Amino acid sequence: xxxxxxxxxxxxxxxxxxxxxxxxxxxxxxxxxxxxxxxxxxxxxxxxxxxxxxxxxxxxxxxxxxxxxxxxxxxxxxxxxxxxxxxxxxxxxxxxxxxxxxxxxxxxxxxxxxxxxxxxxxxxxxxxxxxxxxxxxxxxxxxxxxxxxxxxxxxxxxxxxxxxxxxxxxxxxxxxxxxxxxxxxxxxxxxxxxxxxxxxxxxxxxxxxxxxxxxxxxxxxxxxxxxxxxxxxxxxxxxxxxxxxxxxxxxxxxxxxxxxxxxxxxxxxxxxxxxxxxxxxxxxxxxxxxxxxxxxxxxxxxxxxxxxxxxxxxxxxxxxxxxxxxxxxxxxxxxxxxxxxxxxxxxxxxxxxxxxxxxxxxxxxxxxxxxxxxxxxxxxxxxxxxxxxxxxxxxxxxxxxxxxxxxxxxxxxxxxxxxxxxxxxxxxxxxxxxxxxxxxxxxxxxxxxxxxxxxxxxxxxxxxxxxxxxxxxxxxxxxxxxxxxxxxxxxxxxxxxxxxxxxx
Amino acid sequence: xxxxxxxxxxxxxxxxxxxxxxxxxxxxxxxxxxxxxxxxxxxxxxxxxxxxxxxxxxxxxxxxxxxxxxxxxxxxxxxxxxxxxxxxxxxxxxxxxxxxxxxxxxxxxxxxxxxxxxxxxxxxxxxxxxxxxxxxxxxxxxxxxxxxxxxxxxxxxxxxxxxxxxxxxxxxxxxxxxxxxxxxxxxxxxxxxxxxxxxxxxxxxxxxxxxxxxxxxxxxxxxxxxxxxxxxxxxxxxxxxxxxxxxxxxxxxxxxxxxxxxxxxxxxxxxxxxxxxxxxxxxxxxxxxxxxxxxxxxxxxxxxxxxxxxxxxxxxxxxxxxxxxxxxxxxxxxxxxxxxxxxxxxxxxxxxxxxxxxxxxxxxxxxxxxxxxxxxxxxxxxxxxxxxxxxxxxxxxxxxxxxxxxxxxxxxxxxxxxxxxxxxxxxxxxxxxxxxxxxxxxxxxxxxxxxxxx
Numbered sequence: 001x002x003x004x005x006x007x008x009x010x011x012x013x014x015x016x017x018x019x020x021x022x023x024x025x026x027x028x029x030x031x032x033x034x035x036x037x038x039x040x041x042x043x044x045x046x047x048x049x050x051x052x053x054x055x056x057x058x059x060x061x062x063x064x065x066x067x068x069x070x071x072x073x074x075x076x077x078x079x080x081x082x083x084x085x086x087x088x089x090x091x092x093x094x095x096x097x098x099x100x101x102x103x104x105x106x107x108x109x110x111x112x113x114x115x116x117x118x119x120x121x122x123x124x125x126x127x128x129x130x131x132x133x134x135x136x137x138x139x140x141x142x143x144x145x146x147x148x149x150x151x152x153x154x155x156x157x158x159x160x161x162x163x164x165x166x167x168x169x170x171x172x173x174x175x176x177x178x179x180x181x182x183x184x185x186x187x188x189x190x191x192x193x194x195x196x197x198x199x200x201x202x203x204x205x206x207x208x209x210x211x212x213x214x215x216x217x218x219x220x221x222x223x224x225x226x227x228x229x230x231x232x233x234x235x236x237x238x239x240x241x242x243x244x245x246x247x248x249x250x251x252x253x254x255x256x257x258x259x260x261x262x263x264x265x266x267x268x269x270x271x272x273x274x275x276x277x278x279x280x281x282x283x284x285x286x287x288x289x290x291x292x293x294x295x296x297x298x299x300x301x302x303x304x305x306x307x308x309x310x311x312x313x314x315x316x317x318x319x320x321x322x323x324x325x326x327x328x329x330x331x332x333x334x335x336x337x338x339x340x341x342x343x344x345x346x347x348x349x350x351x352x353x354x355x356x357x358x359x360x361x362x363x364x365x366x367x368x369x370x371x372x373x374x375x376x377x378x379x380x381x382x383x384x385x386x387x388x389x390x391x392x393x394x395x396x397x398x399x400x401x402x403x404x405x406x407x408x409x410x411x412x413x414x415x416x417x418x419x420x421x422x423x424x425x426x427x428x429x430x431x432x433x434x435x436x437x438x439x440x441x442x443x444x445x446x447x448x449x450x451x452x453x454x455x456x457x458x459x460x461x462x463x464x465x466x467x468x469x470x471x472x473x474x475x476x477x478x479x480x481x482x483x484x485x486x487x488x489x490x491x492x493x494x495x496x497x498x499x500x501x502x503x504x
Numbered sequence: 505x506x507x508x509x510x511x512x513x514x515x516x517x518x519x520x521x522x523x524x525x526x527x528x529x530x531x532x533x534x535x536x537x538x539x540x541x542x543x544x545x546x547x548x549x550x551x552x553x554x555x556x557x558x559x560x561x562x563x564x565x566x567x568x569x570x571x572x573x574x575x576x577x578x579x580x581x582x583x584x585x586x587x588x589x590x591x592x593x594x595x596x597x598x599x600x601x602x603x604x605x606x607x608x609x610x611x612x613x614x615x616x617x618x619x620x621x622x623x624x625x626x627x628x629x630x631x632x633x634x635x636x637x638x639x640x641x642x643x644x645x646x647x648x649x650x651x652x653x654x655x656x657x658x659x660x661x662x663x664x665x666x667x668x669x670x671x672x673x674x675x676x677x678x679x680x681x682x683x684x685x686x687x688x689x690x691x692x693x694x695x696x697x698x699x700x701x702x703x704x705x706x707x708x709x710x711x712x713x714x715x716x717x718x719x720x721x722x723x724x725x726x727x728x729x730x731x732x733x734x735x736x737x738x739x740x741x742x743x744x745x746x747x748x749x750x751x752x753x754x755x756x757x758x759x760x761x762x763x764x765x766x767x768x769x770x771x772x773x774x775x776x777x778x779x780x781x782x783x784x785x786x787x788x789x790x791x792x793x794x795x796x797x798x799x800x801x802x803x804x805x806x807x808x809x810x811x812x813x814x815x816x817x818x819x820x821x822x823x824x825x826x827x828x829x830x831x832x833x834x835x836x837x838x839x840x841x842x843x844x845x846x847x848x849x850x851x852x853x854x855x856x857x858x859x860x861x862x863x864x865x866x867x868x869x870x871x872x873x874x875x876x877x878x879x880x881x882x883x884x885x886x887x888x889x890x891x892x893x894x895x896x897x898x899x900x901x902x903x904x905x906x907x908x909x910x911x912x913x914x915x916x917x918x919x920x921x922x923x924x925x926x927x928x929x930x931x932x933x934x935x936x937x938x939x940x941x942x943x944x945x946x947x948x949x950x951x952x953x954x955x956x957x958x
Binding site: 053059127423458 | 552554555589590591592597599601602603604605606609621622624625628629632635636637640648651652653654655656657659660662663664666667668669675727739741742743746749765771772773774804805811814817818821823841843870874877878879880883885887888889890932
């Protein structure tokens with residue numbers, strides 16, 4: 001039974017900044033002495049709420065202190081001691097991820113998913129039981145650009161739990177029976193994803209924005225054709241060739257010192273050797289960039305849909321681009337916050353949607369820029385027109401000083417809460433690691449954002465947000481929405497299936 | 505979501521590692537006060553990061569709605585962001601964003617919560633905004649605001665239910681499980697017709713009755729000083745008058761007399777089975793054992809239903825069990841999706857026989873230890889952030905009358921025995937239930953078999 005209903009769920013998908021954040025030291029809340037006020041003012045007086053408070057200066061951002069070491073086999077350690085709770089969060093990060101799928105879309109995520117289906121002589125049930133008895137959780141996975149094994153355990157069982165992590169990393173079973181079962185489960189999951197309009201839109205967006213030769217063309221889990229052919233030999237060979245300590249970093253945040261971390265890592269992972277023939281990992285910069293095509297609208301039919309899911313975008317920008325800070329600021333104003341233009345207009349002024357936003361996918365190979373919403377069927381064309389007019393407005397007129405100041409503060413001050421927990425610290429370090437960027441990138445980016453103005457926002461909008469070169473994917477009731485969309489004359493309208501293939 | 509086992513804690517003096525024999529108390533420091541207008545204030549100092557979260561619970565939810573106005577409590581939640589006399593729309597979001605803070609709200613059958621979280625220096629702003637909308641919401645409220653958020657909520661309903669596979673189960677399940685008139689017999693999101701019917705007058709009446717300081721509790725958690733927080737809260741909230749006392753008759757006791765079944769055709773690829781039993785409310789003595797049962801059934805790969813259905817027989821692509829112990833009542837649910845080529849009666853057979861075995865023989869000692877350790881670890885994992893902790897303190901305060909519920913919550917999980925598990929399975933999960941089958945269009949033949957009805 002669904003029993004919780006939120007005001008908005010949009011913010012989860014719209015990152016307000018690209019990197020990660022810090023764990024600042026405690027600072028005092030400067031409390032104004034004059035606030036000692038009578039609890040029940042006289043009726044004639046204005047209530048205390050008549051005057052908005054003046055805030056004390058914001059706390060300073062203090063980055064976590066990262067201690068590093070390297071094991072003989074090339075494994076890098078990054079340790080952030082945080083002793084608030086007797087817990088340790090470990091993230092083993094290996095460069096690669098779905099970028100290494102090659103001709104087998106979905107292979108990286110599948111291989112990572114096999115690690116906890118049996119390892120070190122234990123089956124999936126024994127692994128689960130042992131971890132749970134230790135009070136630990138361990139989840140292997142793959143993103144577009146990295147493999148991760150995330151472990152969380154109480155300090156006192158952390159050493160034992162690291163032993164299980166090492167088994168999954170170095171001694172996964174990957175039996176044919178297990179591969180067959182997981183393969184069938186993935187096929188079922190891919191089938192079910194076809195039922196969700198947002199999943200279909202996202203997949204078709206990848207198919208249409210990135211050419212077939214690009215690593216981001218296929219969904220990260222592949223498709224049923226690329227899944228049915230997976231077998232244990234292929235998966236085992238793949239994992240052996242990608243699990244390379246020279247490409248790996250072990251991040252530890254929590255109740256652990258560098259010396260303890262080194263001893264534990266050496267014991268568990270000291271014997272980890274680089275594979276004889278590691279899978280070649282081309283530098284991200286060598287991947288041919290996808291180019292934005294002239295604006296085209298792709299429609300996927302969902303007869304009688306209650307809403308149209310709309311995604312609009314193009315290949316994005318390199319995280320290392322000097323325009324990163326300006327783009328972050330621009331996106332915050334466009335669709336990266338509740339008060340952003342897209343959400344204000346489409347939700348709060350028009351009532352067309354539950355939420356609208358935009359986002360840059362920061363990945364080593366540039367990920368997509370995407371603006372999106374789910375809108376009422378009979379306002380699909382009007383919504384599309386608003387998206388495009390907002391893109392154009394960012395290029396044709398300067399953002400206001402108030403918007404600029406608000407967006408800057410939202411990004412910069414919001415960072416203060418981003419290194420509060422061990423989980424945040426580990427994932428923040430991991431997300432910088434995939435770009436090969438140091439932690440000092442964050443304060444540098446924030447400083448840059450503080451210095452940017454309306455001209456910078458307009459410049460990056462003109463450079464990167466070209467309304468004549470955007471891909472539009474809409475999953476909805478074509479019979480009802482097509483005429484209005486065509487009347488906008490944004491570009492050719494094509495009807496495609498859920499694999500992005502033209503049907504008429 | 506009720507955060508049953510999500511502990512939101514704090515700078516803990518000592519934390520019990522999740523291994524059963526531990527006895528170190530789990531204590532989250534706090535101070536609690538009540539203003540003269542009845543507003544409860546709970547402050548938890550946590551100086552580990554320069555952030556603060558303000559979390560306000562109003563003790564009103566969809567269970568308080570009137571017939572013909574389902575979904576109203578949640579619609580009202582949306583209106584609380586539409587500006588108040590001294591912070592007119594859209595000041596609420598703009599000022600918080602300019603201070604680097606986030607905010608949101610959510611509604612359940614029992615309560616409506618609101619939070620702000622951000623840099624510690626933003627606390628006076630958060631409290632000022634919350635005070636103004638608690639005391640001065642109506643002067644700027646009008647039909648246009650109601651109409652606008654009505655549209656937004658209708659879009660939310662489309663997005664989260666109508667345009668989601670299996671989404672319409674939420675419309676049917678509450679009314680099949682709970683008798684007509686029971687506060688949990690309709691969905692929180694409400695019906696389109698009732699949302700259309702909500703009026704400005706309804707908004708005013710609802711606000712006056714339920715959005716008064718004596719029906720609310722504020723938790724402030726973070727890098728703050730309790731004394732200063734109290735002064736600020738008195739300053740901003742002190743002038744808000746007390747509202748009427750609210751009495752809620754307990755819903756009449758009931759039990760399902762027979763299985764009720766429903767088959768829904770939906771645009772889905774795979775059939776899915778929903779089982780729901782009427783059980784007990786949260787913190788009932790049988791609530792913790794039922795939570796352990798849920799873990800034993802689907803909490804890990806070696807849990808009984810997961811192992812049997814997803815791994816061994818491979819009839820299901822997923823299976824999920826949970827006890828839903830709310831303030832007034834509760835239910836236990838099992839949801840399973842068939843693998844391609846399998847029909848729901850196969851899933852039914854596996855679930856029924858698994859429950860029978862648990863009823864007859866109970867769990868093994870190892871199984872139970874794993875369940876307790878895992879549920880205990882969940883406690884520890886939720887205690888790091890001030891925003892989770894603030895909400896948990898408020899949840900404990902409303903559920904058991906004190907924010908100091910962490911250790912009690914842990915103790916009741918630790919205290920569950922094999923006999924408890926066996927008893928609650930027999931008592932609740934072998935009797936009449938609601939059975940909903942969601943099948944692909946035109947595939948009624950894949951639906952679950954209802955047990956014979958008299």
